[in-house]
Amino acid sequence: MAHATANAEAAGRSDEIMVDLQRVNKWYGDFHVLKDVSLTVRRGERIVVCGPSGSGKSTLIRCINRLEEHQQGRIVVENIELTNDVKNIEMIRREVGMVFQSFNLFPHLTVLENCTLAPLWVRKMPQKEAAAIAMKFLERVRIPEQAQKYPGQLSGGQQQRVAIARSLCMMPQVMLFDEPTSALDPEMIKEVLDVMVELAHEGMTMICVTHEMGFAKSVADNVVFMDQGEIVEMAPPAEFFTNPRSDRTKAFLSQILAH
Amino acid sequence: MEETLTRDAQTPARARPRGPRDPIGWARANLFDGWFNSLLTILIVALLVWIIPPFIRWAFTDAVLGHATPDECKAATGACWAVVTEKYRLILFGRYPFDEQWRPLFGIIALVGMALLSCDRRFWGWQLLVIWALGLGSFFVLMGGGVLGLSSVRTNLWGGLPLTLMLAFIGIAAAFPLAILLALGRRSKLPIISALSVGYIELIRGVPLITLLFMGSFMLPLFMPTGVDIDAILRAQVAIIMFAAAYLAEVVRGGLQALPKGQHEAAAALGLGYWQTQGLIILPQALKITIPPIVNTFIGLFKDTSLVAIVSLTDLVLATRQALGDPEWRQFFIEAYLFIMLIYWVFCFFMSKYSQHLERSLATDRRS
Numbered sequence: 001m002a003h004a005t006a007n008a009e010a011a012g013r014s015d016e017i018m019v020d021l022q023r024v025n026k027w028y029g030d031f032h033v034l035k036d037v038s039l040t041v042r043r044g045e046r047i048v049v050c051g052p053s054g055s056g057k058s059t060l061i062r063c064i065n066r067l068e069e070h071q072q073g074r075i076v077v078e079n080i081e082l083t084n085d086v087k088n089i090e091m092i093r094r095e096v097g098m099v100f101q102s103f104n105l106f107p108h109l110t111v112l113e114n115c116t117l118a119p120l121w122v123r124k125m126p127q128k129e130a131a132a133i134a135m136k137f138l139e140r141v142r143i144p145e146q147a148q149k150y151p152g153q154l155s156g157g158q159q160q161r162v163a164i165a166r167s168l169c170m171m172p173q174v175m176l177f178d179e180p181t182s183a184l185d186p187e188m189i190k191e192v193l194d195v196m197v198e199l200a201h202e203g204m205t206m207i208c209v210t211h212e213m214g215f216a217k218s219v220a221d222n223v224v225f226m227d228q229g230e231i232v233e234m235a236p237p238a239e240f241f242t243n244p245r246s247d248r249t250k251a252f253l254s255q256i257l258a259h
Numbered sequence: 260m261e262e263t264l265t266r267d268a269q270t271p272a273r274a275r276p277r278g279p280r281d282p283i284g285w286a287r288a289n290l291f292d293g294w295f296n297s298l299l300t301i302l303i304v305a306l307l308v309w310i311i312p313p314f315i316r317w318a319f320t321d322a323v324l325g326h327a328t329p330d331e332c333k334a335a336t337g338a339c340w341a342v343v344t345e346k347y348r349l350i351l352f353g354r355y356p357f358d359e360q361w362r363p364l365f366g367i368i369a370l371v372g373m374a375l376l377s378c379d380r381r382f383w384g385w386q387l388l389v390i391w392a393l394g395l396g397s398f399f400v401l402m403g404g405g406v407l408g409l410s411s412v413r414t415n416l417w418g419g420l421p422l423t424l425m426l427a428f429i430g431i432a433a434a435f436p437l438a439i440l441l442a443l444g445r446r447s448k449l450p451i452i453s454a455l456s457v458g459y460i461e462l463i464r465g466v467p468l469i470t471l472l473f474m475g476s477f478m479l480p481l482f483m484p485t486g487v488d489i490d491a492i493l494r495a496q497v498a499i500i501m502f503a504a505a506y507l508a509e510v511v512r513g514g515l516q517a518l519p520k521g522q523h524e525a526a527a528a529l530g531l532g533y534w535q536t537q538g539l540i541i542l543p544q545a546l547k548i549t550i551p552p553i554v555n556t557f558i559g560l561f562k563d564t565s566l567v568a569i570v571s572l573t574d575l576v577l578a579t580r581q582a583l584g585d586p587e588w589r590q591f592f593i594e595a596y597l598f599i600m601l602i603y604w605v606f607c608f609f610m611s612k613y614s615q616h617l618e619r620s621l622a623t624d625r626r627s
Binding site: 106118 | 526528530540543544547623
């Protein structure tokens with residue numbers, strides 16, 4: 001036990017709760033998308049969320065930074081509860097970075113401007129400092145030479161790495177990834193996953209919705225399987241992949257691992 | 260049998276083959292490509308030959324240029340440009356006191372200079388406010404006088420080109436921000452703001468500009484307490500701004516709706532607030548894609564200023580009509596109207612060209 005704790009601390013993990021969802025429910029009209037979802041994520045923990053399409057996994061992580069509103073239950077991020085209070089929402093969004101499936105870079109701004117925009121306007125950082133931080137993170141995702149280009153001039157993989165750098169520039173405590181490699185050509189998936197693996201090794205708290213099971217096996221502390229709006233199973237990857245308990249998980253795994 | 264293909268060395272790039280460069284090859288490819296296109300080409304050339312030479316003869320060869328009497332004009336078979344030479348000060352400046360007409364001339368220069376400087380993107384910021392304050396300030400001092408030793412000229416004597424330019428430029432500058440607010444308001448999640456914006460846009464857009472001008476001129480004074488008198492030019496100006504803003508708001512809304520939801524979400528996820536998201540992310544993109552319809556509306560507004568003649572403001576068109584009140588010259592109205600058509604066209608063509616330039620210089624979605 002003591003050994004496990006020491007290991008956890010070495011990887012930047014602690015018992016501090018970063019994201020806490022308690023019996024969260026959400027409906028789109030009459031459609032019940034999230035059913036009593038509870039999930040606790042500690043500092044430094046890496047969670048991979050998987051499940052068939054329409055299972056509510058994207059909705060789940062989009063609730064964490066209020067891109068979607070939940071109707072029941074409690075969501076607490078960094079000890080701030082998500083309510084309708086705009087101040088709270090903006091405070092949480094400052095601490096939670098998000099990477100989207102379709103990158104969502106700002107096409108009218110250069111790569112560098114994409115990265116400095118939020119530090120300048122939200123964190124009120126001086127221009128020089130914001131640019132220095134942006135360059136630091138662009139180097140981390142290995143595209144500093146593209147800083148003056150526009151997103152439209154980059155490949156999909158490069159754009160997604162810029163999107164990761166843009167999020168990191170806000171120095172978030174938690175990173176949410178919403179299928180970050182699903183819109184990429186196969187040869188570009190690796191360059192994005194490499195950046196994410198690096199980030200995981202640096203101790204970033206991450207919640208990733210992804211179908212990349214290799215990524216789940218190598219970096220996740222826990223894999224969450226969702227189906228029809230509920231969390232069916234949650235287990236460390238070793239157990240999840242070799243010894244799934246629920247039939248729904250088995251069926252899902254047999255489908256995606258068949259090839 | 261299937262063959263597999265492997266290439267270890269890269270195939271060198273070849274130059275793309277060119278089409279025929281000689282004039283005959285070009286004409287064959289572009290003008291006489293099939294019997295239908297050949298027929299069209301011949302018809303169009305015939306039409307041009309039929310129209311252009313007589314026009315040139317009328318407008319230039321047989322025309323009366325410079326100073327001339329009406330009788331000399333009547334004797335000529337071509338255009339009588341002498342009517343412009345004779346009446347241009349009435350046309351351009353209306354009933355503004357003759358000896359003071361250098362003032363509207365400099366007023367025009369102030370307005371045009373202000374507009375030209377506003378076209379330079381380096382000034383898009385606080386400098387724009389300074390440029391407009393100086394431009395409009397000097398325009399009103401020049402036109403109105405009463406200070407700096409300039410004699411006072413009442414606004415009912417303002418007319419001609421400076422009045423047209425003033426109505427158009429102030430109309431554009433004021434309607435544009437108002438339209439952005441209305442477009443944002445219409446999309447707002449706050450029900451009262453959205454209802455007010457929708458109500459305003461649908462009400463104003465649903466009536467002709469002329470009725471707004473009439474309302475401002477004849478009905479508004481009835482509702483005002485006695486002794487309060489709003490200047491007639493100001494009332495027309497407000498009507499033009501209100502009208503253009505409603506039209507423009509829908510154009511801007513089209514641009515707002517064209518943006519993918521992801522742009523809002525990315526801005527929100529970074530912690531940007533509503534006004535920051537609109538001002539830094541949404542509007543720059545929405546306005547960029549709506550440059551063509553926005554400039555279209557501006558050009559329409561520029562020409563719609565001629566409707567103020569209906570409430571007796573002497574804009575360029577009414578000034579021309581008044582100049583033609585002289586029975587000696589009345590029959591040469593075509594030449595006079597061609598002259599002011601040219602003036603309108605120069606301004607509108609510049610706007611059109613500038614909008615194309617702006618689109619190109621703001622394009623960031625192309626690979627370079």
